Amino acid sequence: MLFDDLLNNPAKWMVESKDEHDIVLTSRIRLARNLTATPFPGWATRQQRADTLALTSAEARQLPAMKGGYYAELSELNQQQKQLLVERHLISRELAARSEGCAVLISRNQNASILFNEEDHLRLQYILPGIQLKKAWNAVSRIDSGLEEKLPYAYNTRLGYLTACPTNLGTGMRASVMMHLPGLVISEQMQQVVQAAVQLNITVRGLYGEGTEATGNLFQISNQSTLGDSEEQIVERMTRFTSDLAHQEWNARRKLLQSASLQVKDRVSRAYGLLTNATLLSTQEALGLLSFLRMGASLDIFSHQALKHVNKTILNIQPAHLARLSTTEQTTSENRDQIRADIIRKELSGS
Template sequence: MRFTTLLKNPADWMQGRGPHSDIVMTSRIRLARNLRGWSFPGWSSERQRVDLMNEVRPVVAGLPEMKDGFNEEYPNLTKTKKQVLVERHLVSREHAARSTGCAILIDRRQSLAIMVNEEDHFRMQGIRAGLDLRTAYELVNRVDSELENFLPYAYDSRLGYLTACPTNVGTGMRASAMLHLPALVLTEQIKQVMNAVSKIGLAVRGLYGEGTEALGNLFQVSNQHTLGETESELISRIEGVAEHIVQAENNAREKLLHESPTMLRDQVGRAYATLRFAHILNSKEALTQLSLLRLGADLDLVTECDRGLLDALLLEIQPAHLQLAAQRELSPEERDTRRAEITRQLLKSVPEPLNVSLDSAENAPPPESDDE
């Protein structure tokens, strides 16, 4: 599969609808694996990384799941193309920054991605729509078992799978859920919720993982350690926390509808107006306003709005996607102009937000005075 073909085919997780998919954008399982007898990528020479890549790439490409998939080594990919893969959450930022001795293999549905020579020899990722960690795990676990039949993994009977970073030793698994939490942000409850998540040993990260900002009100929740718990236990823990966060977000949405309807309509209306008529949009503003418009669609304040269109737009307006479409490097000002142009065009079919009265305390008659 060519890179252009990969981009033309929307990923399964972008089109699918899983449990709680109005709030949980994606579920992801990532496995870290290394081969016995080889130095970790960070400690190996360029020649060693190239030798390992050449040995394992045909094995990975030969998996049934990778039939007609995308298979390329990094020296053949431009910086923009690698960044597009980052924006699609198919490779890590750290892996995209590398070149010689690194490769990426992706299945046709973009549900499975295998990075060669990231921090570990393999980073295998399964991604699904909604809160569906177990299906994502089944996919990546099947591939992991197939590879283990052909390749000697670095494994210790007491510690488990050996990894470059000590926090990954054990199962080598990270389970994460990407959550869209605009109501918790608007009601100023997000800090309290995320602090509670951190206190029980889970990590909260931004849109592109560790060290990144929660743009577009998107937050990743994942386990921090992999030693001492089974894969099933880790998944159950993330699922349980995600369910509680989903409930908190739903409660916050109800609170906004019934206690602050005018503010809610104002936020959604301003987002719609900005996206439909602005001629300059930077990334942060665009993602914030798309988040609010998506909230309006979820709450039926914006009718006949395809949420899939908004989710696809989240990708198309990213810097590397814009530059790839333009077939040249764009200045920040050019990207902001082009981003606004694409957004205006794609949202033409979305009707204005409803301007109707909502049942709320705001619309109720004033309470009787106690004064006599």
């Protein structure tokens, strides 16, 4: 599979919505795995990383779920290509910052990806639209089992799977749900959500995870640690919490529409007006306006069919995607906002 084929055919979970009200964008399960008698990537020599990559990638590429997928060593990719994969959530920012001895393998449908020599020897992830953590867990578990049959995993009977970061000890699992929560933000309830999450060992982060801001009212909800819990317990707790949170968000939107109907409709209409007429739009402003448009579509203020265009637009205005779509030879800070406005206008004209 070629890089251009990958980019020209984004996964359905990137541009479509499974959730009825478009509150839950995606569910992701990520597993951290390491090999015995081999230093973690951060402590390994260049040769050790190369040897680990050769062993693990050879086995991974034989898995039924990964055959015919896209494989690349990070040293073969330029900065824009790496950033494109980050923006599609196919690799982490941490892997993009590395190079020698690191690689990625992405399945043809782009639901599954395997990161080699990031923080751990292997990071396996599976992404699906909507709240589908159990299904994602079952899928990534099959990939994990296939690798464990061939590779000597580092496992301790007391601590579980051994990982570079202590918070991943145990199952090595991170269950994450990407959610759009403008109703709770506008009604100033997010602080209560964060406090409730902490009590359940759950964390609330921005669009690209740890250390990122929640632009466009997009939040990533994840379990905090894994030691002492089984995979099934983590999946069940996360599913219950995010399902309840989606219900709270929908109620918050309905209450806003009931108590301030004209104001909500006005903000949605203004957002559409700016997005379809502005000549300059920053990333932050565009995501904020698209957030109102997405909420308006879920409340039937705006065409529900537009949700697909909104989701696709959010992807296309990220920096690397914007540069790729631009007809200008080089994007600069001076022309980037103009190019972004042009892309949004073109995308939304189809809604």
